[in-house]
Amino acid sequence: MSDKPAACLQIADDLLAAALGEAGQSAAQHVERHLTICATCRREFQGYRAVDGMLTALQEEPVPGGRLAQSRERLETRLADLRKRMLAYRIVPSPLGHILIARSELGISLVEYLDRGASVRASRLSHEPGVELVEDGGELEAASRELLEYLAGRRTRLEWPLDLRLARSDFQRTVLQATAAIPYGAVIPYAGIAQGVGKAAATRAVAQALRWNPLPIVIPCHRVIGSSGALTGYAGSKVGLKQRLLSLEGVPTAKRAGVLGIAPQAMYVLYPGDREYCVPTCPSLDTREPSPLVRFASRDVAEAAGLAPCTTCRPDLHPISR
């Protein structure tokens, strides 16, 4: 039990607040009035003022500079490492199912169809060694909106900065870069990519590289098909998704003898290295070495890629009728 008078007990908190310079105006005035009549509280107040003065010494006390610099240096190293490993992700419900998008500080590093539900645990990232996943805080909002616009056919390009570090090899990165250059509405055989990266014999390796494409849709591996025109595979066994993505771009597809493929006769073609596009029946093609052709869904698509109509078959005068 304190033997202080009630009036002193009542203002004890305000007195301390006033001594620390934290009291509101009316409380401070109240305390001031009390101090003029109470010597005990006045002493207490002065005691607190003195303590408060000593506390400023605490604020100024330095940490040994070397110690601090060392700690800072170690922190920078660990942060740099974390930065490299950290990916923010978001799961986007889309017409093609749940799609996970992840990005590093360099750019989008993963687009993944989640088969086993809308959980990050279904992602290959949860098994990727060294990757640290954090939930998206909003920086993937624009990307997911654009992805949905793309899948709704309201957008033909996804101009995202990409981070290809999840690629498994330099060869795969090269293949992915070549694939990224295929225009919207065009398709090319695996052999065409193999030729494009200077490894004409590596068709199978190209197919493997694309099978593990960490960035489907944005790196359009769905535009790479078999030499026969068959869609072959996509992201494992999702060839149906490949067809939907191609249809979105106006690429005609059909099932023949149980096999999904493009309709080559309904597409314009480009001989590798040419600057002119042709109808598939162009006589000039018959006279040349067989080579993997790029095919376009429409003249607009071909011309948007900077190509001119062939002066032999004149696709501008005799377009393909569908």
Next chain:
Amino acid sequence: MSHRVMSGAGFETVVSAHHGEIFRYLQRVIGRADDADDLSQETFLRAYRAYHSLPGDANVRAWLFSIATNLAKNHFRGESRRRQAYSEVRASSREAVTVAPEAELLSRETSALVEGIVGRLPLKQRLAFTQRKVHGLDYEAIGRSLGCSPESARAHVFQAVRKIRQGLDGHGLLPEEPQR
């Protein structure tokens, strides 16, 4: 709501601006420089993981103090470590005295005395007191870091200041009782 873009560059400035004071804060509340070093790093690594989802108008400094405070609280879970920490706080204060130049000895002694008392405060009071009186955070932020109301945070600080005053009594540093 706008968020921060995930970028190393943005966080760089956060580290530059606050690493020193977070280190000091942790050293003061924990007492051991090695642990303060580890926990200050952990504070910023955790902060970096969450920084990109921090609202654009958030008070980054108060947020960092709150992360550091939580780490400090976890650090002291377990009675034995707490006891160890108190003795370490006192040991490091004595260390500070021995390296002080002659002229500053008196104020150094006073600081050492104050620090000794602060080191023996219950953890919440010590955390609240240090945030308020050494680093100047407001009670709102302190309360949030301790998981209590601003009023409780203030009560912790006031308790701490009262104990310091009591502890300094009789050392000739405060206005004395008049002789009768």
